[in-house]
Every structure is written in structure tokens, then in C-alpha cells.
Amino acid sequence: MLRRLSFIALMMALVVVTLGALTRLLDAGLGCPDWPGCYGQLIPPQHHPETTTAIDSHKAWMEMTHRYIAGLLGLLILVLTFCVEKSNSVATHTRWLCRGILMLVIAQALFGMWTVTMQLLPQIVTLHLLGGMALLSLLLLLFLQLSKTTPVIVAPQGRKLSIIVLLFLITQITLGGWTSSHYAGLACPDFPTCHGKWLPALDLQQAFNLSDIQTTNYEGGILSSDARVTIHVVHRLFALLVVFSIMLLAVRLWGYTLLRKQLLVILFLTLIQVSLGISNVLLLLPLSLALLHNTGAALLLLSLIHLIFRLQPKPQSLWQQPHHNLEMDRVI
Structure with missing residues (x-):
């Protein structure tokens, strides 16, 4: 129950x-x-x-x-x-x-x-x-x-890498929330450039000033255009790091057969998230796609946490010893 x-x-x-x-x-x-x-x-x-x-x-x-x-x-x-x-x-x-x-x-x-x-x-x-x-x-x-849940014994580096990827993903979700709360989703109306530029005018100081608290209504956003562009661009750039780290994790753990289905799910969700992010810009933030982008982030986070939950670091004493209950041998 x-x-x-x-x-x-x-x-x-x-x-x-x-x-x-x-x-x-x-x-x-x-x-x-x-x-x-x-x-x-x-x-x-x-x-x-x-x-x-x-x-x-x-x-x-x-x-x-x-x-x-x-x-x-x-x-x-x-x-x-x-x-x-x-x-x-x-x-x-x-x-x-x-x-x-x-x-x-x-x-x-x-x-x-x-x-x-x-x-x-x-x-x-x-x-x-x-x-x-x-x-x-x-x-x-x-x-x-x-x-x-069936655990899978992996080399310690594999689990450490998965935790690093999780931290990257949490940071990206935070940036996504910061983008949304400042209404910066369409600060860059084109892709892959921003207002036709690879490096538009940025304002990092205003964009990420956490101590700036004003007694005003924030609906619609109050930041300058440059600050919103900065938030949007940082969200895009960090997405590249997240995608690269997820691909690296998939390559690192692909040899463990019990993990392949989960890795495929994570890769699929990552592809969907990237596609939704680009589509949201090109289609001017339609409600359905923006909502799916938020839900997709949650599903990707849950999938990665499920993967990490199954990973068990391989003790030093087990490196040369077979184990019959847990998968520890990689497919070469």
C-alpha cells in the first residue's frame, strides 16, 4: 500500500x-x-x-x-x-x-x-x-x-559523472526558471543567433542581481532588454553543456546492458527538450510547447535520478571478483 x-x-x-x-x-x-x-x-x-x-x-x-x-x-x-x-x-x-x-x-x-x-x-x-x-x-x-530495484555495479567514476550531470541539469532548470520568471523566453526571437548576432549586447550584472528586490508588480518583467537577452543567452549556452555531459554519460555507461534502456530514455528526453526549446523561440512561445518544455525538464530530472539510484560504486575488492546478483561486467 x-x-x-x-x-x-x-x-x-x-x-x-x-x-x-x-x-x-x-x-x-x-x-x-x-x-x-x-x-x-x-x-x-x-x-x-x-x-x-x-x-x-x-x-x-x-x-x-x-x-x-x-x-x-x-x-x-x-x-x-x-x-x-x-x-x-x-x-x-x-x-x-x-x-x-x-x-x-x-x-x-x-x-x-x-x-x-x-x-x-x-x-x-x-x-x-x-x-x-x-x-x-x-x-x-x-x-x-x-x-x-535492481542495482548495477559500476566503476566509481561512472557514478561521480552521473552526479555531475545531475548538478548541471539542476543548474539548467534553475536558469529556465529564472528565464521564465523574468519573461525572457522571447528575448532572443531567432535561433541560433540572437537578434541576428552571435554575441549580442549583454548585461550580466543586472541579469543575475539576486539582491535587487523592489516593491513592485513583476508581472511581465521589469528588466531591461539587454538583461533579458543575457538571461536567455546564458540559458542557451548552458544547455549545450548539459547536452554534452549527458552524451558523455551515455557513452561512459553504455557498456552496462541493464542501463541501456534508461540511457535511451534520457537521450530521447534530451533530444525532445532541445527541440522544444528551439521551437519555442521560432514559433514565438506557443502555450502548448512552453508547457511541454517545463514538463519535459521534470521528466528528464526524474529519469536521471532514477538512473543514479540504480548505480552502485564498485568496491575495490570486487574489481576482480564476479558477482551473481548484480551486473558488474561491461560488454566489450
Whole structure:
């Protein structure tokens, strides 16, 4: 039952992350300017309660749907944590993982509130996105720990490389969130150049000034054109590093036959992500492709974490010793 509950929570978290991206892409993050209600009500009203002015009900409902489903996910994780604590067959580290997930849910609720009350401050929006990705990742780890997963013994360098690739991918997701929160997705309307230039005018200082916090509405973005171009270009360039590192990891681990299907999935998702990124620029950021780009990043992250979970470093004493339960011999 625990395994099933963890899987349901994982799928629901993916839905919540996707709805969060949809809310952001529809500029519905401030569809309800207060929290946790909407204009002081549980259900979005048709008109402003004080001025009787019509409100954008579509954006309000989008925001509240995201909140309500996130709330249901929080309740499910609370139940899951309770069941894990009561179970006698769950390892101690799994219990602590579940407690950590519950704490992260609480933190995400706070980030969701601050996203609204601080009027889409990019630092908060990006942290909220990363929190969603972290929640997805931890729920996957919980599901894997409650499942029977066949480990694969690899050389220590292979696992180290996979962790480096994971760090690169997390950085790229962060840059993607920074690009989205600053509305810089179309700062470069062409590809592979930017405004017809290989090296456009950049403003690194303004683009990545984390201490710049203003009491203003950030919807639509407030940075200069050069700063947005800088964010967009850095996101593109770092994508090249991520793609190269993933290809290097695939080459490094291809000899382990039990890993080939996972490696193919990771390579396929990488190809899809690159294609979606380019298409988003050339097609002027259509909603469907932008949403798929966000979900694709989540799936790529989960696939890489699943791969790393299966990798077991080969102890020095096992280099010359066969093992019958775990695959350790590479195909030459």
C-alpha cells in the first residue's frame, strides 16, 4: 500500500508542477491577489467584492485550481507520512526521507504564498519552481526505496559523472526558471543567433542581481532588454553543456546492458527538450510547447535520478571478483 500511495503522490506532484507552469505561462499567478483565498473567498468571485469591477475569472480559477490540487497533494503526503511512521517494515532512512518531504511541502506552501504577496518576485518564483522539482525528486526516491530495484555495479567514476550531470541539469532548470520568471523566453526571437548576432549586447550584472528586490508588480518583467537577452543567452549556452555531459554519460555507461534502456530514455528526453526549446523561440512561445518544455525538464530530472539510484560504486575488492546478483561486467 505504501508503494502505491507514494506512486499516486508522485503523479499528483507532477500534475501540480505542470499546473504551476501553466499558471505562470497564462500570467495567472496574480489571478487571486490574496492568499490562501481569492478576494477573501474560497471560490473565485465574478466581480471584485468591494468595487463590483469584473475580474478575470479564468485566471482566478487557474490559480485556485493549482492551490487546491497542491493542498490535496499536501494532505496525501501527510497520510503517507503517517502510514510510513506506523509501518514496522520501513527502514529508518526512508522514514526520515518521508519527514523531509512533508517539511518541503510546508515550505512550498510558504513559497506559494510569497509568490502572490511579493507580486511574482523572480527570486521567489524560481525557488518555488525548484521546490516543486525537489518535491518530485524526493517522491521518486521514496517510491524507489519502497520498490524492488535492481542495482548495477559500476566503476566509481561512472557514478561521480552521473552526479555531475545531475548538478548541471539542476543548474539548467534553475536558469529556465529564472528565464521564465523574468519573461525572457522571447528575448532572443531567432535561433541560433540572437537578434541576428552571435554575441549580442549583454548585461550580466543586472541579469543575475539576486539582491535587487523592489516593491513592485513583476508581472511581465521589469528588466531591461539587454538583461533579458543575457538571461536567455546564458540559458542557451548552458544547455549545450548539459547536452554534452549527458552524451558523455551515455557513452561512459553504455557498456552496462541493464542501463541501456534508461540511457535511451534520457537521450530521447534530451533530444525532445532541445527541440522544444528551439521551437519555442521560432514559433514565438506557443502555450502548448512552453508547457511541454517545463514538463519535459521534470521528466528528464526524474529519469536521471532514477538512473543514479540504480548505480552502485564498485568496491575495490570486487574489481576482480564476479558477482551473481548484480551486473558488474561491461560488454566489450
